[in-house]
Amino acid sequence: MVLKIGFIVNPIAGMGGRVGLKGTDDVLDEAVNLGAKPVAPGKAEEALNEYMSNYANKKDVIHWLTCAGSMGFDELKNACIKNVEVVYKPTSIETSPDDTKKACKVFLEKKVDLILFCGGDGTIRDIFDIVDKKIPVLGIPAGVKMHSGVFGVNTRAVAKMLNEFVNHSLTVGDVDVMDLDEKLYRKGEWKIKLFGVAKGIIEPTYVQVGKTVFESVSDDEFKNELAEHVSDEMDKYSDFLFLMGSGGTIDFISRKIGFDNTLLGIDAVYNKKLVAKDLNEEGILNLLKKYPKVKVILSPIGAQGFILGRGNLQLSPAVIRKVGLDNIIVVSTPSKLISTPFIRVDTGDKNLDRLFAEKEFMMVVIGYRLSRVVRIQTNNF
Amino acid sequence: MKRNPTAFLKIEYLDLVNKNLDWKLRILESGSTPHAIVDGKKILMLCSNNYLNLSNHPRLIKAAVDAAKKYGAGSGSVRAIAGTMKLHMDVEKKLAKFKRTESALIYQTGFAANAGLIPQLVGEGDIIISDELNHGSIIDGVRLSKADRAVYKHKDMGELDKVLSEADKKYRRILIITDGVFSMDGDIAPMDKIVKLANKYGAMTYVDDAHGEGVIGPDGRGIGAHFGIEGKIDVEMGTFSKAYGVVGGLIAGSQDLVNFAYNKSRTWLLSGSHPPAVSGAQLAAIEVLETEPEHVNKLWDNTKYFKKELKSMGFDTGQSETPITPVIVGESNKAKELSNMLFEEGIFALPIVFPMVARDKARIRTMMNAGLTKKDLDFALEKFEKLGKKLSII
Numbered sequence: 010m011v012l013k014i015g016f017i018v019n020p021i022a023g024m025g026g027r028v029g030l031k032g033t034d035d036v037l038d039e040a041v042n043l044g045a046k047p048v049a050p051g052k053a054e055e056a057l058n059e060y061m062s063n064y065a066n067k068k069d070v071i072h073w074l075t076c077a078g079s080m081g082f083d084e085l086k087n088a089c090i091k092n093v094e095v096v097y098k099p100t101s102i103e104t105s106p107d108d109t110k111k112a113c114k115v116f117l118e119k120k121v122d123l124i125l126f127c128g129g130d131g132t133i134r135d136i137f138d139i140v141d142k143k144i145p146v147l148g149i150p151a152g153v154k155m156h157s158g159v160f161g162v163n164t165r166a167v168a169k170m171l172n173e174f175v176n177h178s179l180t181v182g183d184v185d186v187m188d189l190d191e192k193l194y195r196k197g198e199w200k201i202k203l204f205g206v207a208k209g210i211i212e213p214t215y216v217q218v219g220k221t222v223f224e225s226v227s228d229d230e231f232k233n234e235l236a237e238h239v240s241d242e243m244d245k246y247s248d249f250l251f252l253m254g255s256g257g258t259i260d261f262i263s264r265k266i267g268f269d270n271t272l273l274g275i276d277a278v279y280n281k282k283l284v285a286k287d288l289n290e291e292g293i294l295n296l297l298k299k300y301p302k303v304k305v306i307l308s309p310i311g312a313q314g315f316i317l318g319r320g321n322l323q324l325s326p327a328v329i330r331k332v333g334l335d336n337i338i339v340v341s342t343p344s345k346l347i348s349t350p351f352i353r354v355d356t357g358d359k360n361l362d363r364l365f366a367e368k369e370f371m372m373v374v375i376g377y378r379l380s381r382v383v384r385i386q387t388n389n390f
Numbered sequence: 391m392k393r394n395p396t397a398f399l400k401i402e403y404l405d406l407v408n409k410n411l412d413w414k415l416r417i418l419e420s421g422s423t424p425h426a427i428v429d430g431k432k433i434l435m436l437c438s439n440n441y442l443n444l445s446n447h448p449r450l451i452k453a454a455v456d457a458a459k460k461y462g463a464g465s466g467s468v469r470a471i472a473g474t475m476k477l478h479m480d481v482e483k484k485l486a487k488f489k490r491t492e493s494a495l496i497y498q499t500g501f502a503a504n505a506g507l508i509p510q511l512v513g514e515g516d517i518i519i520s521d522e523l524n525h526g527s528i529i530d531g532v533r534l535s536k537a538d539r540a541v542y543k544h545k546d547m548g549e550l551d552k553v554l555s556e557a558d559k560k561y562r563r564i565l566i567i568t569d570g571v572f573s574m575d576g577d578i579a580p581m582d583k584i585v586k587l588a589n590k591y592g593a594m595t596y597v598d599d600a601h602g603e604g605v606i607g608p609d610g611r612g613i614g615a616h617f618g619i620e621g622k623i624d625v626e627m628g629t630f631s632k633a634y635g636v637v638g639g640l641i642a643g644s645q646d647l648v649n650f651a652y653n654k655s656r657t658w659l660l661s662g663s664h665p666p667a668v669s670g671a672q673l674a675a676i677e678v679l680e681t682e683p684e685h686v687n688k689l690w691d692n693t694k695y696f697k698k699e700l701k702s703m704g705f706d707t708g709q710s711e712t713p714i715t716p717v718i719v720g721e722s723n724k725a726k727e728l729s730n731m732l733f734e735e736g737i738f739a740l741p742i743v744f745p746m747v748a749r750d751k752a753r754i755r756t757m758m759n760a761g762l763t764k765k766d767l768d769f770a771l772e773k774f775e776k777l778g779k780k781l782s783i784i
Contacts, residue, residue, distance in 0.1 A: 370549075370552045380540045382552050382556070
């Protein structure tokens with residue numbers, strides 16, 4: 010079966026990095042004035058060449074749909090890839106987020122099986138704006154910021170993942186779309202936000218069902234187990250307030266238990282009933298006055314496995330100190346722990362980070378009453 | 391419309407067939423001998439668990455026949471009612487002496503031992519800590535328990551220590567559970583270190599030594615003997631169906647353990663006991679191990695020779711420390727192809743592919759056997775070399 014893959018390059022992605030900007034979103038002119046050179050086309054070609062030399066065979070298994078010029082066609086041509094159809098032409102030589110979005114609209118209409126893109130966090134946000142969860146995405150890393158969970162670790166890894174997707178040995182699962190709030194950053198604040206949950210390609214999890222037989226188990230089945238686990242914890246600690254962190258896994262768990270959760274925010278639950286929605290730091294601290302016993306449910310967010318510091322920003326050092334480290338319950342699907350084998354913490358408070366660093370390990374819940382030990386990494390220790 | 395109550399049987403079976411996930415049973419038309427007939431073809435057997443070839447030993451066969459003649463074909467009941475024969479007790483006594491533990495208990499199968507005992511040892515408020523590569527029957531035993539579960543990285547004692555220190559604060563009982571010999575790679579759990587860590591935290595230890603009984607340790611007395619820690623592992627679980635050449639599960643440990651186990655294991659209490667022929671053969675198997683060291687010695691000689699020759703040809707035999715000898719070939723399809731080609735050449739060895747092992751570590755898993763002669767091994771090695779070159783593995 011021939012797969013349709015939408016291929017898009019953000020030719021200006023990554024240009025800000027060498028000149029000390031945290032991206033090119035909104036400030037391309039400044040980057041160019043500082044002497045920035047294109048990075049993404051080279052990275053895209055590198056990934057395509059890796060795929061062609063290591064995995065492609067004579068049979069055309071991919072029908073490539075792409076954009077004219079340096080937004081995809083040039084890179085495919087340079088990698089000697091055939092079976093290419095140009096489905097979108099940018100209006101001017103200087104491409105913009107608008108071009109990415111328009112191309113994605115065409116990919117949606119043409120019902121591609123996967124969007125392979127080359128860029129950074131800004132690029133995936135533009136793609137996500139249009140395709141949401143309708144098409145899985147895979148990113149060739151070329152941006153300055155790459156906190157989202159859609160990127161392969163390098164061009165070689167992307168080529169391998171593409172091959173495994175084509176051979177149907179990888180599956181589709183949730184990945185986080187993250188980005189720096191660039192306006193805040195240019196005012197001196199460095200904050201990574203969770204922008205949404207897209208579909209990416211992930212390693213399936215297998216469970217042994219016979220002596221030599223394994224079955225692949227979907228991420229949703231594991232999330233069901235996690236929900237059952239959290240539900241039991243809520244019964245067991247019925248006098249505790251539960252703060253539910255952000256992201257797709259927690260969202261699934263909350264909905265399964267039966268309350269309407271805020272995907273990108275922090276909600277509070279008591280006796281399995283929603284007490285408050287989308288809380289900010291102040292709102293949480295006020296609630297803690299009323300509810301002295303608290304547990305926090307968190308799940309790693311983004312490509313690097315952060316539970317605190319990227320997303321979940323409302324859970325400030327003051328909140329975490331009040332809650333106490335022992336009252337943090339971390340849950341994760343096993344597939345996520347394959348891509349993020351560490352739990353990372355960057356609270357912005359050195360002394361608090363030190364407490365996490367001293368723990369060294371954390372028990373992470375990966376199934377119903379099933380956990381495994383995972384190493385904690387903090388930025389400063 | 392009235393529902394069709396059994397339509398799912400066919401639908402679900404055909405679904406497995408379509409996905410190529412159904413079991414295609416190979417039929418043994420001879421005994422499980424080194425030279426056997428499988429699906430009408432004469433083959434050299436490299437994938438049975440009959441490590442010591444005891445299933446064909448004259449003493450075992452005679453003991454089985456004699457016991458059947460003397461005591462009949464069946465035992466008549468479950469052990470707890472009227473099915474405990476003196477023969478069963480004799481096996482247990484002999485086994486405890488052989489394993490140098492205070493006591494021992496026979497279960498109907500190894501699976502019945504794990505599924506029956508594990509959920510009784512730990513329940514709500516307890517935790518089971520398990521190696522990530524443990525065998526399926528342990529996993530099922532663990533699932534039947536109400537205890538919490540935690541897994542540690544394969545043989546990683548640092549991680550085990552961390553899990554224990556976390557568990558120590560929160561739980562009533564802690565049970566560490568591991569395979570003795572891991573069946574995919576043939577490596578051995580560091581039981582001495584596990585017992586040491588268990589003692590530090592007051593945890594119980596449980597080892598599934600199915601592939602170690604009759605194979606490792608002096609006289610094949612298993613993993614406790616291998617590390618010189620007989621009687622220090624709380625539950626040594628094993629099987630009579632592999633190196634011992636018969637069938638049945640076993641546990642060895644303290645008298646307290648045995649008293650507890652047979653009063654509480656539902657699998658033991660609710661299945662009929664072994665027929666006399668089985669028990670007779672079990673008894674003879676232990677006697678053979680005690681008095682004929684040549685079988686274990688031959689198994690290890692064969693293992694060393696086969697591994698050495700494979701390595702000198704350029705094959706990767708992985709981390710194995712036991713007669714389980716993986717021949718790593720890389721991609722899954724290549725392993726399946728090699729297995730089929732070997733069968734055509736008269737060698738029966740199964741491929742082990744992803745996800746049982748990593749994607750690039752697909753392999754043929756060979757099991758050495760004391761009944762194989764040097765001529766047999768050279769025949770197998772010649773075929774491996776020929777086909778390995780043909781498939782560009784070496």
